[in-house]
Amino acid sequence: MRLTILGGGGFRVPLVYRALLADRGEGRVTRVVLHDVDAGRLAAIGRVLAEQAADVPDAPAVTATTDLDEALRGADFVFSAIRVGGLAGRAADERVALAEGVLGQETVGAGGVAYGLRTVPVAVDIARRVAGLAPDAWVINFTNPAGLVTEAMSRVLGDRVIGICDSPLGLGRRVARVLGVDPAEAWIDYVGLNHLGWLRGLRVGGRDVLPRLLADGDALGSFEEGKLFGAEWLRSLGAVPNEYLHYYYFNRETVRAYREAERTRGAYLRDQQAGFYARAARPEVRALDTWRRTLAEREATYMAANRAASGDTGGRAEEDLEPGGYEQVALALMRAVARDERATLVLNVRNGATLPVLDADAVVEVPCLVDANGAHPVAVAPLPYHAVGLVTAVKAVEREVLTAAESGSREAAVKAFALHPLVDSVTVARRLLDAYRAEHPGLDYLA
Incomplete structure (x- = not known):
């Protein structure tokens, strides 16, 4: 193959x-x-x-x-x-x-x-x-x-x-580990969009064990999302959000931390990886050893600004330093399709009738049954209203991006920026587009 x-x-x-x-x-x-x-x-x-x-x-x-x-x-x-x-x-x-x-x-x-x-x-x-x-x-x-x-x-x-992402897999593994559950034996009730989803339940033998976690303050504070969001907020939601929802729920704190940081995450990775590629090109250097060291540094600093914004200064747990696992998701997906080895994976697929608040063609991130015919989203419980608001707002932004990319419409591009929940002004949206067009020649198509 x-x-x-x-x-x-x-x-x-x-x-x-x-x-x-x-x-x-x-x-x-x-x-x-x-x-x-x-x-x-x-x-x-x-x-x-x-x-x-x-x-x-x-x-x-x-x-x-x-x-x-x-x-x-x-x-x-x-x-x-x-x-x-x-x-x-x-x-x-x-x-x-x-x-x-x-x-x-x-x-x-x-x-x-x-x-x-x-x-x-x-x-x-x-x-x-x-x-x-x-x-x-x-x-x-x-x-x-x-x-x-x-x-x-x-x-x-x-x-x-x-579409695949390692975030739901990593979240499910961490919650299962805290609860003493084998992740391979658990059904992860996870639903939303990519980088905008919630783990709402963890079922083992038909029983949801997530309420046990939500009732245990010490357990909630022992893993990455618990430290990011805090036990009180997780209990209030009755769910464990994807780590990227920290940008929404604690936006002011995160923006401040990013502005105060010596370098943004992108600038850090730009410089770090430039160093890796330069070293790996030298014939006397063992490229694999260099890659492993660079990877370890990368994983240790993941979402450092968010952890700082939440007051967590202890660094990542040792068990979280192993890369997230998107390669395992990709391999499991290929096996299921190529060999008809049926698997259950959280994937990005067309919605169909899974989430009634979105149309059939909207791509969502939900548990899927995968076989030789592809990925089939399973039925999920309806989203609560607070999640409906974020999911539909961000999907509206995505649709404006698609319209702008297809038509070259500046108006649609401005609308995409302006409608995003984390952009607070149409005037700011216009300035953002102008500044991005000045930075990126690839956006010259937006007339």
């Missing part, structure tokens, strides 16, 4: 390859094609993968190319993890938003809108090329903003594109 990875020079590609190396099942991936627009990054990641495979018999063969059409032809699965504008673009997104006093995170708020506006046209072009060159391939989308990009690609590929 052939897997094509778009964004194949990306820093997290070795995580995917590590998962593939551990898969010895029948029908496994035997060939990996890396595609990237940057040949230098491809070469560096290629060295890391070669060192990973050195002592593994029958490791999947790896080839690399900067030709997109060549990469797509013959693919059984296409894993999309591109970053339009690179980490320099992410850093600029954050800087522009913070200058206006609003959040610039890459998937949430003004930064997420800006990232979506320059990514959607590229993603739609990729979807069209997949449809023409590999019409039987399944596309697994990890490109951010993941829900928005998956919905854009689904307009071309239908249900053959499925």
Whole structure:
């Protein structure tokens, strides 16, 4: 089976390859094609993968190319993890938003809108090329903003594109661990949009054990989301929110922490990864060891500004430093589709009738049953009104981004910024768009 990875020079590609190396099942991936627009990054990641495979018999063969059409032809699965504008673009997104006093995170708020506006046209072009060159391939989308990009690609590929994210998996694992439950034995009642969802229950043997967690103050304060949101707020919600909801529930504190930080997250990663790629290009350096050290630093500093805003100065727990697991989600998804090994995964898929407050084509993040025919969202309980308000507001923003990307309408782009719950003024929305257009040539299409 052939897997094509778009964004194949990306820093997290070795995580995917590590998962593939551990898969010895029948029908496994035997060939990996890396595609990237940057040949230098491809070469560096290629060295890391070669060192990973050195002592593994029958490791999947790896080839690399900067030709997109060549990469797509013959693919059984296409894993999309591109970053339009690179980490320099992410850093600029954050800087522009913070200058206006609003959040610039890459998937949430003004930064997420800006990232979506320059990514959607590229993603739609990729979807069209997949449809023409590999019409039987399944596309697994990890490109951010993941829900928005998956919905854009689904307009071309239908249900053959499925979005993945490691956040729901990580949240479910942490809650299960605190409760002494095996995550593999638990049903995670999780629902929302990408980076905007809530874990509402954890069922073991048909019994919901989440109320036991919510009643235990010490247990609530022992894991990452409990420290971020606080026991009182989690009890008030009766659920455990995705970590990205911290940007909504504690927006003032987070913006202040971001503005006071020495560097934004994007600027930190831009500088850190530039150092990694420079070192990995040197022939005397062991690229895999360098990658591992860089990864450990990256994971240790994840959401550091949010932890500071919540008063948590203790750093991440040791068990949370292992990367989130999106590569396990991707592998489980490929196995389920390719081998008909049925699995239950939280995925980004078209809504159908799952959430009545959204239309059938809206991409949502919910538990799905996956088999050889793809991912099928399961029925979920209705959202409470506070969640309905956020979900529908953010979906309206996503739709304006899609309209702007399709039509080139400046008006739709301004509307996308202005309607976002974390942008507090139409005037600010107009200034944001002007500033982002000045930073990103890829937004020149917005007339």
